[in-house]
Amino acid sequence: MKRRRFPAIILRPVSMGGEAAVIWRRRMSTLGHIPRDTFILLLVIARLTTAAYADDAPATPRTPTPAPPLHEDSMEQPDGPGMxxxxxxxxxxxxxxxxxxxxxxxxxxxxxxxxxxxxxxxxxxxxxxxxxxxxxxxxxxxxxxxxxxxxxxxxxxxxxxxxxxxxxxxxxxxxxxxxxxxxxxxxxxxxxxxxxxxxYSRYIAPGAAVSDRSTRTGGEASAGLTLGLDHDAIIITAVNANGPAWPTSLAAGQIVRAINGRPTASRSLDTVSSWLNGANGSLVRITVESKGRQTTVTLHRASTPPETVFAYTSGKHVILHITAFSANTAEEMSQYLDEAMNVPGISGLIIDLRGNRGGVLQQAVTTSALMLDHGVAAITQGRDPQANHVWAVQGGDMTNGLPIIVMVDGRTASAAEILAAALSDQKRGVVIGSATLGKGLVQTIGQLPNGGELFVTWSRVLAPLGWPLQGLGVMPQVCTSLGESEMERQLQNLAEGTADSRDWVMAARQTRYPVDPSHILGIRKACPAAIGTDSDLDAAHSLLDNPVEYRAALSTIPDEGGVPASGG
Known part of the structure; x- marks a missing residue:
């Protein structure tokens, strides 16, 4: 398969004051698979994350000598160890x-x-x-x-x-x-x-910090397989697309007969699952049976980040459900998008961010770069000079301008909101759903000498058109949280070239920090935050099937430089 050049992200420092249908897998024989080494990430970062990595750990501190107290009551020291x-x-x-x-x-x-x-x-x-x-x-x-x-x-x-x-x-x-x-x-x-x-700023104790780091980075090395029970047989139920088993012949539904020569018969599911784990880079031999034939696959264990992107087809539309933004999300997206473009007759892309609580800021920006030819994806502002950046992208839209719908709800937060705002402000996609959570603060992580971590909020996120995500969230261009009849009325008006959301979308884009909370509440009540429903998908299909509706919804977003500022 032809290699694709992964789009670049450029960090420009700035001076600032103050009916979903069949599950679609990348391993479908009709679509092919991009080897992992074709993914090229050209990302210049300044050690900035959203609820994930930060490299700027504090310098090794000097151990101070406690100053003598002016006064201490005499007392007996308790038995047992001190601190x-x-x-x-x-x-x-x-x-x-x-x-x-x-x-x-x-x-x-x-x-x-x-x-x-x-x-x-x-x-x-x-x-x-x-x-x-x-x-x-x-x-x-x-x-x-x-x-x-x-x-x-x-x-x-x-x-x-x-x-x-x-x-x-x-x-x-x-x-x-x-x-x-x-x-x-x-x-x-x-x-x-x-x-x-x-x-959002917090301290994570050593034990929990180890667990958090494992979740972010993939944790203990494994084969990247999920096992389950089918009657008395242990079978493969899922193959992690980020793991070492993905390029092999191992597939869901196969019966696992042995691990490193040890038979699985009469063994518990937990025991056999534990056999798949081991030192990073170590070899594991997995014997499976399919259609009466046994084969053995040997692979190297590796730390495997969780899958965060899942793909479906629904008629002429491809749905990409992003559950979080972890270390491999953009890579997963690039592979799915490449394959989506090979689906015969595809006429639209639906990105489902409902329930996505966020993750790594760079992954959200990099994901937006896959669908933008160029432009600003986000702006971050903080006191620390390293927190101030314009996140600009260039390099190519992998979808060649395919119409995009972004579905959000009241649980969509953080990095997910950054992606939704980037695609919306750049007029690259139409946002459908309800007002999102409004988490527009970025945390950097400090590693402590005891193994704990500090998550410290150090910057605010602004959307490409300059409005703050914190508190306000992303206001959709088609609101589904006002009820079925109201949504149908919005769609009918869009078909006639009129967008009911124009006022609340413009009010959101005009907002500038600092802003009075009452002003934010006034904007958000136009499309209250709610949990997503099937109505979101119905509206998404309607817009993709009717170009007039889609263009009318896109028109609610003002051009860059055409937004008068308002602090509320």
Missing amino acids: DLAVLSSVIQASLAFLQPRTLDSHTIHDFALWGLNGLSALDPSLSIDEQHGFLQLVATQRTVMALPLPAPDDLPGWSAAITHVLDMAWHHSPAMRDTGQDGVLQGFFDELFNHLDP
């Missing part, structure tokens, strides 16, 4: 160093420290923190048990030492703290700190 102060200190200092330059709004280290320490009272109501006459005080049962001179507002080593000392003293005074454990104390500290920021 690991070296680890505690390094985590605190690394966290504060990572947070201060990146949060959307500027805060001093003093602010972060006091917010976090106030979380002690959530672990033990008898504990509290007070500031008086230049001293930081730990109060237990209304009695001051420790006082330290307040460090300067942005004294990183000083505040790290002070926090470590306070937490250690609280640990020795409070059985509740000791019962919580060191991980629980850190969780309480960060939970209270992030309560003062935004809903």
Whole structure:
């Protein structure tokens, strides 16, 4: 098959103030398969993610020497282990160093420290923190048990030492703290700190962080197969298109007879599934039976990101359901789009983003590049210079201008909203459904010395025409959340060249940050957020089957530069 050049993404730094039918698989003999090495990604990034990777981990912190307290009550130390102060200190200092330059709004280290320490009272109501006459005080049962001179507002080593000392003293005074454990104390500290920021910044403890990283990157190396039971036989139920088994002859429905020579008879499903896992790059031999014939396939195990794109055909239309944006989503999309263009008589593409909660920002932008010849896909703004970018794409529309419908609902969020906004603002697709969630904040991830992670919101996302996704979300050009009769009326008006959505779409595109929440609510009530239904697909088919409707819906989007700004 002819190689396709994957479109490029160019990051331009900017100076900014302040009836779905048969499941369609890429392995269908009529469509063929693009080898993984034909996927070429030319992506220049600045270590920016949405709820996924970030490379800018803090520098290895200096371990501060705790300052001596001005006053400590004498007490007996409790039996049992204390906290690991070296680890505690390094985590605190690394966290504060990572947070201060990146949060959307500027805060001093003093602010972060006091917010976090106030979380002690959530672990033990008898504990509290007070500031008086230049001293930081730990109060237990209304009695001051420790006082330290307040460090300067942005004294990183000083505040790290002070926090470590306070937490250690609280640990020795409070059985509740000791019962919580060191991980629980850190969780309480960060939970209270992030309560003062935004809903998406958070601390992930080491155990959960390992699980999150495994989900993002594919986790333990495996064969990329899902197994199930058919009566007493263990069979292959799915082959992950991102995994090592995909290019082989292994397929759903085959009976698994042995793994590395070990028979599967009388073995549990969990046991046989575990045999497929192992060290990255290690060999695994899988013996399967199909139509009475046994074959053995040998492959190298590999970390396998979950599949996120699923394809269907529905008449003359291809439906691509994107469930999330993980490390391989754009690659999956490129392969499906290439094959979609070989489907005889295809007249339209439907991208289903309903229920998609987002994922990696770069993957959303790269996916948009597959359907855009050129132009801006998104803009990000933050205090950290590395957070400020125009995400521009060029290189070629793989669909050659095929009409596109994007289905969204009230659960569509984050990276999914970025893709919907990019295709809509560039007049490359028509959005159908309801107002989306409105999650337009980008997180960067910091790896901590204890194995935990910080997700810190560091930029806002603007759509190509300059309006904010945060709070507002993407307003559809055809609304299906107002009921069946209202949707039919909209479609009839579109067939006559009139778009009922023009006012609310224009109001959304005119919005500029900062914006009053009441203004956002006024826009969103025109097409309230709702869970998607079959009406979305009915409307999508109607627009693709009727070019007049499609063009009328596209016309609701103003040209670039033709949107007067309004802050509400």
